[in-house]
Amino acid sequence: MFRSIKSKLIIFIFVILAFTTIVNLVATNFIIDDAQKDAAADSIVRAEQVITALVESQKFNLKNYSQIASAQPLLTMVLEDNDFSSAQGMAQGYQEDFNLAVVDIADPYGTVLAQVNPGFSGREKDMWENLFQAAQQGRSTTSMMVRNNQLTLSHFSPIGSPDAPMGILTMGTLWDNAFAAYIKSLTKTDISFIVGQQVVGSSLNSTEQLGLLREIQPQIGQTGGGRSLFHYTESDLFRITSVKDFQGKVLGYLVIQLSLQDANRVQQNIHNLLLVIGIAILILAIFFAYIASNKLTRPMRLLQQNADAIAQGNLDQEIETSRQDEVGKIAKSFATMRDSIRQQIKDLKTLNQTVQEQNQNLEYKVLERTTAIQDLLDNIGQGFLSFGQDYRIHKEYSKACTLFFGESIEQSDVLQLLFAEQESAVKEVLDLLFNGVGDLNLVGELLPKEISLNQRTLAVEYRWISSQSAQEKVMIILTDVTLRRQLEAQLAEDESTNELILKVAGDREGFLQLLKEVGQLFTRIFTLLKKEPKEINVNELFRYYHTLKGGAASFALKDVAESAHAIEFELEYIRKNQKPFTPALIRQITGKTQGLQQQLQQSLDTLGGLLSKEELQGESIKTYRIPENKIKELERVLDTAKGTLQLSNLEKAVYNLRKQPLGTLLKKYESTAQDLAQKLEKQVEVQLKGLEIEVDHEPLESLFSTLIHLVRNSVDHGIETPETRALLGKQEVGKLEIQAIQEADRLKLIIRDDGGGIDAEKIKQIALSKGLISEAEVETYTKEKLMKLIFTPGFSTKEKVTATSGRGVGLDAVQAAIDELGGQLDVISHLNQGSSFELTIPLT
Known part of the structure; x- marks a missing residue:
């Protein structure tokens, strides 16, 4: 039956391949089973690790909460x-x-x-x-x-x-259902807590909980002594662990359950796939055995086919000549004959190709010159495109345009492609060009010079192309300036950071005092925002943001100042009854204020090498010559002893320890004035007097946080520009004097400038227009009383609101601080000569 070599070879190859396939299938099945169990156990262990981490987190939080409450x-x-x-x-x-x-x-x-x-x-x-x-x-x-x-x-x-x-x-x-469900969301395993015979918390439904109890109840007794165990079923893997109290007594059990149904389904699918693969391999074994048997007779058949092909003129027919037997020798003879005929034909083709190449060379030179200009445009790195009065982009555009737009732009609407947000305005300008109303030099300034596209910043140039024989068109040149703008932004950020560092290094104590004042402002702001809308004093809230803005600007915290200024805009609408003060708006302002805190913290992070962590967080101990807490303790003892001993001299000596020179507080106003003057293109000389006077700073902190408004007011409203001062016969450099004078138990602060002074008539007109006073009342007002109106909330002589002034808030904040201290604020002003603000504060 199997006498031929071909049949014997088929049987031999089939048996070997079949045996190899069956062994591999069996081994693979065992490997898959082991891998499934290992993967399930690993999932359980990872779930235990997550639960342990959550419990430690709960312990840590409970301890912190207890410490805070206790x-x-x-x-x-x-x-x-x-x-x-x-x-x-x-x-x-x-x-x-x-x-x-x-x-x-x-x-x-x-x-x-x-x-x-x-x-x-x-x-x-x-x-x-x-x-x-x-x-x-x-x-x-x-x-x-x-x-x-x-x-x-x-x-x-x-x-x-x-x-x-x-x-x-x-x-x-x-440890209830919610806690179990939360653990499941993290671990993808079901969690149950068991006390006695009852499930007290679980991510399972009630039916699944009953099934769980029936399944694991026999296993619970095996967890004594703190041991944990695995329990396998056909569909699930359980991990049972004792839950103990601090004395080691078992209170209940934690059960982690991992469903094996999906894994079993995958395993069955793999088994089926392996079976199919095995059958396929057996079929292929029969096929390859048949192929191998044919290999003995194939050379003669191929040689016959090669001879027939050459006879029909197919000289590319490959002939197998690697065999060393008689068949191989015949094949080599056929190959030699084929090569000879092929060479003769090749010589004829070479001669014909030489003639064709000479003709093609002329065409190539023309094409080369045509594409040279296109290649130049493609490699210059700029986008070139053109369009006519129909605003459709012509097919001739540079390769960079494809890079910029990410697609072909031929026949695209140039207005929608480049100027979608300004389409109407740009079209009006370009229509003037196409209609011959104006030229590009005249109306070009009205066209966008820069656009943002696909996260790129592109500079835009325009060229008018006019031709008598062709349609007039506009060419646009696009240059990618993204990197340049990023570098400019980075340089601006670095300059801002350097300016902040220089400010802080020059007035370290002033900056730390500002941080303390800002912290108090945030506390007051959030306290107000927690109230009902009708209970919130909008003017008071406005003052806090305005003071925060001024303090931040004095130390080059520009982002913080700008954000505070933006919140002022929101509150301005409320102050003018143009927008209702709703709970939703309060939440919005609260969110922006929290963002303001984050901006401040980001700026403070850049000062890590200049100030300590405690100083940045406002946690450093405030010191005089001895720690403040010891002074307060001594004062408490003195208060207790009053009436029994004569301790007035000792009390005075202790109080004097709290006094510090005013110079540490007043110096920062010099740089504030200089910076604002530079921003407003003014020149000012600041003189500080009485810096050696010593007072207790702490009661006056609210005053000194608002005093910056008077300084900024003098520079912004009082000091004129150099040009104006020259026309008035004044020196181009304005003078601002900040003076401290101690008179017995009072402190007098004077802020004096030689600017334009305050126009009482203008104040009267503004007060009438804003409805602050009536026509009848104004007749009874003296000049001094009119001057006092500038401290009214919302009053400002500026017609336009700027980042510096115009809202009528700063002087209102100063008046509020003076009133809080029981002090007095007087204004003396003469037109074109200057103004003087005199603040008198009791020190007792």
Whole structure:
């Protein structure tokens, strides 16, 4: 039956391939099974790691929340008074603020003043008492508990001093369905918490929870001693772990469940695929065996076919000549004959090709000259395109245009392609050109010189192409200036950073004082924004932002100043009743203010090498010659001793320690005035007097934070430009004097300029136009009283609002600070001679 070599070869090859295929299939099946189990176990381990990290995070948060709440003086007062109502309110407040499930407040003897989510069984109450006893001894403890049949992570901490606690604070979070669902979202595994015979928290539905209990209940007893175990079923892999309290007692169980259904389905699909592949390999084995058998007779058949092809004139027919037998020798003879005939024909073709090449050479030279100009345009790096009065781009455009636009632009509308946002205005200008109304030199300035396209910045140039024999058209030249603009922006940012560093280095103390004032301003702003709209004093809120803007500008915090200025625009509409003050608008302003804080922090990050972290965060200890906290403690002792001893001299000596020279506060106004004058193209000479006078800075901080408005007001409104001063016969450089004078128990600050002065008549007209006073009232106003109107909220002599002035806020803020200190503000001004602002503040 199998006598021929061909049939024997087929059987031999088939048997070898079939055996190899079956062995590979079996081995692959075992490998897949092992890999599936390993992958499932790895997923469970990763889920355990995530749960461990979440629990540690909860412990850390509970500890921080407890420390924050325990340190509050109000809580200590509630415990001292045994005020159950206030304690319950604070407990509920902590629950809402920190998103807690459990909050207990108890006195030192175990009496519970307030509870959120109470409830204990006998055993859990014993453990609570043990934890409570540890907290009584000043130790903070975190432990798992069961409360209201719920697993709870609770933290016990003493309130007040650990050595003598005023009470005990307990805070805790639940391990419930929500917590299990959150873990599932992170790990893609189902999580269940079991206490006794009940599921107390799970990412499963109720039906799945019943099935879980039936499946793992026999396995729970095997987790004693803190061991964890794996449990496999056909469809799921379970990881069962004991949950213990701080004494090591088992409270319940954590079950991590990973479904194997998808993996089993994939495994079955792989098995089916391997079976199909095996069958295919067997079929291929039969096929290749048949092919191999044909290899013995194939050379003679091929040689016969080659001879027939050459006889028919196919001289490209390849002939196999590598064989060393008789068939190979015959094939070599056929190949020699074919090569001889082929060479003769090749010689004839070469002669014919020489003639054709000479003709083509002439055509090539013409084409080369035609494309030379196009190549030049393509490689110059600029985009060249043209269009006629139909605004359709011609087919001749440079290669750079394809790079800029990312596609072919032939016949595209140039207005929509380049000037989509200004299409109408650009078309009006170009229509004038095409209609012969004007030329490009006349109307070219009205066309855009730069556009943004596909994250590129392109400079645009225009050329008018006129021809008597062809249609008139406009050529546009596009140059990519993206990198140049980025470098310019980076240089501007670097210059701004350098200016900030120089300002801070030149007045370190002033900058730290500004940070403290800014922090207080933010606190006041957020306090106002938490109120209902009708309860918010818009003028007060406006003053805070204006003061913040002025302080930031004085130290070159330009981004912060610009953002504060933008918020002022929002509030301006509200002040003028042009926009209602709604809760939505409050949220919008709150968000922008938070962004303002982030901008400030980004600027402060650049000063890390110049100021310490504590200084930047406003946490550095304020010092005089001794730490301030010691001075305050000494003052407290002196207050207690009053009436029993004559300590007036000692009190005065202690108070004098708090005094610091005014120079550290006033020097920054010099650079503020110089910077603003440069910005306004003015020249000013600043003189500072009385810098050696010493006062207690702290009570005057609110005044000095607003004093910058008077300085900026003098430069902006008072000092004239050099040209105007020259016409008035004044020196081109204006003078600004800031003087401090101490008179007994009063401090007088004078800000005097030699500018244009205040026009009382103009103030009167503005006040009448704004409705600040009536026609009848104005007749009773003296010049001095008219001058006082400039401190009215919203009053400004500027007709146009700028980043510097025009809103009528700065002087209002100064007046508010003076009133708060119980001081007096007087204005003396003469037209074309200057103005003087005199501030008198009591120092007692």
